[in-house]
Amino acid sequence: MIKRIRSDQLLPGMYIHDLNCGWMDHPFAFNSFKVNDEKIIAKIIATGIRELYIDSQKGLDVDDAQTHDEFHADMHQQITTLAEKHEIKTLPPTQLKEEVVQARVVHSEAHNVVHHLMSDIRMGKQIELAKLSPVVENITDSIFRNKDAFISLSRIKQKDEYTFQHSVSVCALLVAFSRAMGYEKNVVMEAGIGGLLHDAGKMKVPDYILNKPGPLTDAEFLEMKSHAALGRELLEQIPGMPETAIMITGQHHERYDGTGYPGKIQKDGISQFGQLAAIADVYDALTSDRVYHKGMEPTAALKKLFEWGKFHFNAELVEHFICLIGIYPVGTLVKLESGVLAVVVNPGNESLLRPTVRTVFDIKQELYVTPQEIDLAKKLDSIVQYESPRNWGIDPFKYL
């Protein structure tokens, strides 16, 4: 049986089913393994892992621990309650369909700029703020018109371009997040610059570590972690670089419980932008395909953030983020009560649990259907669960 325990309950002889630390480039060879000695337990705790999953059939048990299924039923209930109490206040001024066309142009422009910027940093050239600002302004304008267009597009990534595409995604998420937190446009744009540059320090980390397909050695892990402080130093040298962007770059790996790096800063010792950046960074990392793991579906990633909110993030900000992105974000493939697969095309005017969807495939009849838009707020159908597009061979982005 899979059980969830605190890492200080670990004993040699237990079998770890899931380290529960998908947010980082961790220094462990596997995510599942038998615990042979106290040394590995100390390493797990030092990494900042607070809770993890064990398999009681493959090793020692902890009697009173919650099972994986009990925990997930509980989490599902908490997220549903959160979604039900969240009121949707403002509707976007532009329809998703219209904005997707513009967002595609802005996205590819942003990708090119970041690509050049990162190569410049690698070659030791200074960052030119004047080249970045127009791109961030375009992203901000797109998000102000309809946040879901750019955010859903930035989920599409090519594996070998991860750092560039991740930078663009984190920029978009931070723009949307800081706007939702009520900041003025000029501050929102400063957060966007921070998003684009948050991993700039990685350009000072050797390529073989950055793209290593296997686990990092302890020394390599340390070098990888140095990117946050290196990035901060890089940004501090740029005339006119906003403090917001410097905070985001230097603090995006700090964790609310003080288990992060480089400063091991705790709680509100981390600036609010550092706290927002940590959430946006982890969400994008979890939903992206990496050399060593397949990306999670957004709904699953949001549940992970909610789970980790207890220790690693500011739980209140995680709730804001979940409500911003939606329980079933635009582009999510879902199974409806009627047995039809559909893609979420609008977050819904009334409830995060009842978005507007476009039908794709009838499961019982095994037939593609003529796409039809259904507003689930009218309660003619409802979502049973999210589905993996990979498992069904469906590209949801074709249906936006």
Ligand SMILES: [Fe+2]
């Ligand atoms: Fe980072």
